[in-house]
Amino acid sequence: MEFLINLVLLLFLAAVTFAVIGVRNLFAVVILGGAYSFLMATLLIAMDAVDVGMTEAAVGAGVSTVLLLSALHLTNTEEAAARHSNVLPLALSLLTGAALIYGTWGLPDYGMADTAVNTYVGQQYLERSIPETTVPNVVTSVLASYRGYDTLGETTVIFTAGIGVLMLLRGRRPRKDKETSTGGDAT
Amino acid sequence: MRSHLILRVVSKLLIPFLLLFALYVQFHGDFGPGGGFQAGVIVAAAFVLYALIFGLKTIQKVIPPALLEVLVPMGVLIYAGVGVATWILGGNFLDYNMLDSHDPSHGQHLGILLVEAGVLVTVASTMLLIFYTFAGRGR
Numbered sequence: 001m002e003f004l005i006n007l008v009l010l011l012f013l014a015a016v017t018f019a020v021i022g023v024r025n026l027f028a029v030v031i032l033g034g035a036y037s038f039l040m041a042t043l044l045i046a047m048d049a050v051d052v053g054m055t056e057a058a059v060g061a062g063v064s065t066v067l068l069l070s071a072l073h074l075t076n077t078e079e080a081a082a083r084h085s086n087v088l089p090l091a092l093s094l095l096t097g098a099a100l101i102y103g104t105w106g107l108p109d110y111g112m113a114d115t116a117v118n119t120y121v122g123q124q125y126l127e128r129s130i131p132e133t134t135v136p137n138v139v140t141s142v143l144a145s146y147r148g149y150d151t152l153g154e155t156t157v158i159f160t161a162g163i164g165v166l167m168l169l170r171g172r173r174p175r176k177d178k179e180t181s182t183g184g185d186a187t
Numbered sequence: 188m189r190s191h192l193i194l195r196v197v198s199k200l201l202i203p204f205l206l207l208f209a210l211y212v213q214f215h216g217d218f219g220p221g222g223g224f225q226a227g228v229i230v231a232a233a234f235v236l237y238a239l240i241f242g243l244k245t246i247q248k249v250i251p252p253a254l255l256e257v258l259v260p261m262g263v264l265i266y267a268g269v270g271v272a273t274w275i276l277g278g279n280f281l282d283y284n285m286l287d288s289h290d291p292s293h294g295q296h297l298g299i300l301l302v303e304a305g306v307l308v309t310v311a312s313t314m315l316l317i318f319y320t321f322a323g324r325g326r
Contacts, residue, residue, distance in 0.1 A: 050220035054212070058228035063314050066235050070321040134292035135217045135299065143222060144299040148281035151302070152266050154224075155309050159263045162313030166256075169320040 002046065009043045024079045030068045037061035047110075051139055191240070198240045205233035213307055217296060223306025230307070231314035243322050255316045262309025269301045 016036045020029055037060030044053035108115040125142050135141040143151055209229035212221035238246040270280040278285035283298025 051222070051225060054221060054225040055228060058225065058232050059314075062232040063228060063235060063318070066239065067318060067321055070318070070324075073322075074324060133295040133299075135295060137216065137218055137220065139220070140216045140222050140299060140303075141295075144302050145283060145295055148270075148283075148298075148302065151306065152263075152270070152281070155263050155266050155306050158313050159259055159309050162259050162309075162316055165317050166320055169324060 005046055006043065009039055009046065013039050013043070025077060026072055026075075026079055027069075027077045029079075030065060030072060033068065034061045034065035037065070195240055198236055202233050202237055205229060205236070209233065213303060214300070216303055217299060223303035224310050226303075227307040227310025228314060230311040231318070234311075234315055235318050238318065238322065243319070247319070250315065252316065252319050255312045255319070258308050258312035259316060260309075262305045262307070262312065265305030265308060266302050269298055269305070273298070 013036065016032050016039065020032050020036070023029055023032065037056055041053045041057035041061065044050075044056055112118070125146065126138055129135060129138045129141045133141045133145050135145070209226045212229060213223065213226035216222035216226070234246060234250065237249070269283075269286075273282045273285045274280055276285040281298070281302075283295045284291035286294035286297045
């Protein structure tokens, strides 16, 4: 049953990908991107990664779709015709895809207990989380307690990204206004 | 968007539950899936939905951009402040055991709760601020 669900979701993902390649209207591409994110979130939930699935649904399908739509509002919604031949990008994509598929042959089976991920440190976290922190959700105890430094770093990264976007997008507007409104106050 | 009656009614019904779900994800993060980041993006998504239906001007009356600019660094400050507090209480940086002198596990729960609150504040306000700056351009 799980195999069937994964198969259907992956087929949908492939269909959406081909639709994104084929469609010229960028509005449709953004909406298809949102659909892709929702399918990906469902797939992550099917793989028991609920935390990641939740984030994917809210960020990938929700917020970033809206951000892309508001970016589209500022530009043209039709994709411009390609200036160069598509052969080289296509070959590069196919080559990268082939390399990635070749790489999956080296991966252990999904959910195997004796892989490097599930043995050394992972095993320690699972065994020690409840006695040491009494937090039943090990993801949270690893994220916020054992790896608190990393999460502090991540929060700082988000803060920095926000400030960066703010400076890039807002810093330019007064200058533009000055050019158009011949002197006067820019604000 | 004045005329979209169904969208307006449905989103008005949905937004309180979205925010409630975000709070559940936030405060239940110790026991179930979720945490500060997930709750933060859900809060941001709820407000973005509100902005899509009722316009940027209305949402900026609810949450002014100046407030968001304070909240973005506030979250990081809350997080780092917990670390400094554990320092003062005699432990290592972010050693939550110090937060409760009687029961270290209570300290862990309290520390995780405070730290996740910091993450929520920064994530939600950053997402909204990026949305504000994007949506406010070219008008």
